Amino acid sequence: FELIKKSQEGRNFSTIDVDLIRTPFICRYQEHIEKVKWILRCLNYAKPDIGYYQGMNFLTLFFYQLLNYDEEKTFYFLFSLEAETKYQDIFLDDLRMLKIFFIVLDKIINLYKPEIYYKFVDNYLSTNIYSTPWFVTLFSNGSKVFEQKNAPKFVLKVLEDFFLDGWSAIFNCGFTLTKYYYDKIMKLEGDKLITFMIKDFCEQDILSNENFNIIEKNYNENAEKINELLI
Numbered sequence: 001f002e003l004i005k006k007s008q009e010g011r012n013f014s015t016i017d018v019d020l021i022r023t024p025f026i027c028r029y030q031e032h033i034e035k036v037k038w039i040l041r042c043l044n045y046a047k048p049d050i051g052y053y054q055g056m057n058f059l060t061l062f063f064y065q066l067l068n069y070d071e072e073k074t075f076y077f078l079f080s081l082e083a084e085t086k087y088q089d090i091f092l093d094d095l096r097m098l099k100i101f102f103i104v105l106d107k108i109i110n111l112y113k114p115e116i117y118y119k120f121v122d123n124y125l126s127t128n129i130y131s132t133p134w135f136v137t138l139f140s141n142g143s144k145v146f147e148q149k150n151a152p153k154f155v156l157k158v159l160e161d162f163f164l165d166g167w168s169a170i171f172n173c174g175f176t177l178t179k180y181y182y183d184k185i186m187k188l189e190g191d192k193l194i195t196f197m198i199k200d201f202c203e204q205d206i207l208s209n210e211n212f213n214i215i216e217k218n219y220n221e222n223a224e225k226i227n228e229l230l231i
Contacts, residue, residue, distance in 0.1 A: 003159045006090060009054075012044050012051055012052040013044075014040060015054070016037060016044070016050060016052055016100075017037065019054055019057045020033055020036060020037060020040075020057055023057055023058070023061070025167075032064070032069060035064070035069070035071045036057070036060060036061060036064055038071060039060050039064065039074050039075050039078070040052060040060055042057065042075055042083045043056075043060075043075065043078055043079060046079060046194070047079070047082055047083075047132055049085050049088075049092065050088050050091045050092075051091075051104060053091060053136060054136070055132070055133055055137045055141065056059070056136065056137075058076065058133075058137040058140045058141040058142075059078070059137050059138060060078060060137075060138050061140075062137075062140035062155075063077055063078060076125065076144070085162065085163060085164070085166065086120045087138075087162075087204055090135055090136070098135060099128075101131075101135055101167070101171075102127040102128045102131060102202075103127075104171065104230070105126045105127050105131055105171060105174055105175070108171060108174075108175050108226065108229065109127075109175060109178060111229070112175065112179075112180065112222075112225070113172070113175070113179055113182070114183075115186065116178055116182065116186070119186060119193070121194050122124065123189065123190060123194065123220050125193060125194055125197060127197065129194070129197075130194075130197035130198050130201065131174060131217060133198075133202070134170060134173070134174050135167075135170060138155075138158065138159055138170060139155050139158055139159075139170070139173055139202060140155055140159075140161055141194075142155075142201050142202045142203050150210060153209050153212045153213055153216075154173075154209075154212055154216065155217075157216060157219070158170070158172075158173045160220075166199075167230075168226055168227050168230050171230065172219060172222050172223055172227075173219065173227055174217045175222060175226060176218050179200065179218065179222075180214075180215055180218060181201070184196065185197075192216075193200035
């Protein structure tokens with residue numbers, strides 16, 4: 001601990017601590033907080049080119065509970081995720097790739113669901129405002145991610161596809177869910193729409209496994225055209 005604390009990478013420790021404190025559902029599980037802190041601190045130290053960004057706490061919590069609260073397995077799994085997939089790309093070069101992804105997602109929604117695109121434009125809701133957590137957490141940002149017995153099936157499917165196909169899975173997920181909540185989105189205006197997209201979007205029934213089959217079907221139907229567009 002002293003080695004990590006004294007290193008330059010220790011500069012993110014306070015951010016990690018604050019993020020965990022602001023994550024309400026883990027506060028019910030005090031015995032796990034220190035372990036999760038250690039996982040994030042060690043990842044921050046082991047991957048200084050990436051460090052720590054807000055939102056990584058959700059991804060860590062998700063896999064921590066999925067791997068039966070084993071901190072060593074969680075560390076190595078997330079280390080491999082950063083090393084062997086495209087995940088780390090969005091954090092390099094001053095988040096250059098992430099900024100490009102905002103434009104790509106914007107174009108996908110504009111092309112395939114223009115009504116929603118112009119709804120966002122009319123309400124001054126830019127893509128980066130609501131979609132940053134999607135890319136950083138890979139859709140693991142929700143209050144039910146710390147409920148092992150009810151692991152969200154759709155999030156697991158998207159993560160599996162991410163390991164196989166890369167970022168196309170996240171674009172597809174974002175578009176599929178935006179399309180799925182079409183009626184809800186079109187009824188909301190102003191701050192209510194912004195709140196829904198930023199806060200409530202990933203707290204809906206996708207994380208309680210309701211209507212999983214419907215969403216999965218839409219996701220599979222959208223996969224081919226999203227992949228073709230990205231290619």
